[in-house]
Amino acid sequence: MRKYTRGQFLGMGSALAGTFGISDWNSNDLSKVRSKSKQFGGGSVKKAAPDMAVVNATVHTIDEGMPHAEAFTVKDGKFLAVGSNRDIQNLIASGTEVIDAEGMTVVPGFIDAHSHPSGAGINELKNVNTNLGSVARIQEALKWRAEETPPGQWIVGFMYDDTKQEEGRPLNRLDLDAVTTEHPIVVGHRGGHTGVYNSRAFEVAGVTVNTPDPFGGHFYRENGELTGKVAERARAVFDIPSGSNREERAAGVAVICEKMNAAGLTSVTQAGTGSNDFTAYQDARDAGTLSMRMNLMARGGTFPALLSAGIRTGMGDEWLRIGPVKFAADGSASERTMAMSTPYAGRPDDFGILTMTQEEIHEAVEEAHRGGWQVAIHANGDVTIEMVLNAYERMQRELPMVDVRHRLEHCSLVNPSLLKRIADGAYIPAPFYTYAHYHGEKWIEYGEEKMEWMFAHKSFLDHGIMVAPASDHSPGPYEPLMALQSMVTRKDFSGRVWGASQKINLDQALKICTMHGAYASHEEEIKGSITNSKLADFVILGDDPYDVDPDSLKEIEIVRTVVGGETKYLG
DSSP states (O other): OOOOOHHHHHHHHHHHHHHHTGGGOOGGGHHHHHHHHHHTTOOSHHHHOOSEEEESOEEEOOOTTSOEESEEEEETTEEEEEEOHHHHHTTOOTTOEEEEOTTOEEEEOEEEEEEOHHHHHHHHHHSEEOOSSOHHHHHHHHHHHHHTSOTTSOEEEEEEOTTOOTTSSOOOHHHHHTTOSSSOEEEEETTSSEEEEOHHHHHHHTOOTTOOOOTTEEEEEETTEEEEEEEEGGGGGSOOOOOOOHHHHHHHHHHHHHHHHHTTEEEEEEEEEOHHHHHHHHHHHHHTOOOSEEEEEEOTTHHHHHHHTTOOTTOBOSSEEEEEEEEEOBOOTTTTOOOOSSOBTTBTTOOOOBSSOHHHHHHHHHHHHHTTOOEEEEEOSHHHHHHHHHHHHHHHHHSOOTTOOOEEEEOOBOOHHHHHHHHHHTOEEEOBSSHHHHTGGGGGGTOHHHHTTBSOHHHHHHTTOOOOOBOOSSSSOOOHHHHHHHHHHOBOTTSOBSOGGGOOOHHHHHHIIIIIHHHHTTOTTTSSSOOTTSBOOEEEESSOGGGSOGGGGGGOOEEEEEETTEEEEEO
16 A cells, blocks of 8 residues: 655645646647637636646546546536546646646545534543443543542543443443442443443432333343443433533534544534534534535424524535434434344344334424425334334325435335335435444344345345435444445454345445435535536545455545545545
8 A cells, every 4th residue: 555645745746747747838738728628618718727636546436427537627626627637637727736646546525424423523522432342441431530520520431332342241330330429420332322320320310220111211120220221212311411612512523524534524414413513513614624514414402493494404505504304213223222023133022112103203204394304214123114104105195295305314124115115205215334344243133134134235226225325423433435345245343244135346335425425415416426517525545445355445545535625634
């Protein structure tokens, strides 16, 4: 793999100027420029002179009209011309920034159609990262925080994963009691649907072993004692302060933008956006630290205010855009709480957790649909997916909307009947794209038969469904190259294959992570491929994904990430 320092990579432009003879241009060359400018849709020489040119590249455009190219130019944040080195040579002007890719690979900017970046960013700044792979190390990190936290104040951990601890067991209440009994503690699972609490937290919330489970929630018990684990709606009894101010929330956006840009992401859909999140994104934009294009799903208390103000899906611009309204109707795939028609392996009485009734789903969809909104509902299990489709189909019968693209967030477990209904309604599923690889040890609790129908990228494509790319970060890693590896190989960390029938090829995986991501937010006309007049979002890779072992796709280096013709990450 080629390695470049920042100075070496930036210095390639000046060397290329001599190669192309830019300094030797004279009036006779202007006719060539005018000719090429007209060919690529430009006007005058002044208008067509590009701000940036990338040459000597292997360009996978994801544009069916021109799948491959060697070079392209950028003007005013958009692709101006795409073609061969010879084509592009005649468009370069003296003020053009020229990037010589030296044979490296360029792809469109990757798009994550379902993630939670603002929450991830503030967690990085404020809370205790418990992705440490050991109960003992988690305890140590929490003790350090407890020592500097006044008694009675909450200690919050994040990114915990119950199946990845060296001790071979999950964290429990007694583990956290050993840290402190003076502070309430919660350690949130990275999946976002469960948490582990200490005894002090239960005491503050007034929860005992005899407290009944609320609808859509569960307090876990063993041998007549609370284990500390709490799922779904039952977590609402714990009043945990947010602990962040406006400045910190904007700083959190900047932090996560840097991290996601470094992975090659240029556009992200935030799944669930409250008023504080809207403010944080706008503040980051004003500060110049918003380096990804954001499609924002409204939820919670924010949606009614937007609806009453006459705002609906699509309002905004290419940087900040109102997306669907989001609801959540069942549990988690990675935390094994999603609602299914058949039980979890080894737990014959456990069919998962529904967090909305059919009536609640109908009411939510009707209000949003009549208000002109795209709707996105978290529905992991087959039972939940059917309930959501019932609501979508009902409203399309009563008030048909053309090209509405209602969505099924996660849409983890499907079957032939559900696939047909999704295809017939042109609905958009957004299954986890890194899960088969990253969360392999969890799939034992579903079993091999179910896994042939989970994260069913191939089945969706076979039915002509525009399946969207989704990490759901923090629950899943957001790295698109890991996503390519996961979808192509279906192998986990140990090499075990989960759901071999759902493998797709690299062409399909790249298209999902680019064009399909743009389609999910009604933006396929302005991004998702390296095409003339589209937004100049692209990534330079250290190796061509088509030339490496599929089992090492996630190891490819991100060399440069460009958004709107501006470099946002340089490796």
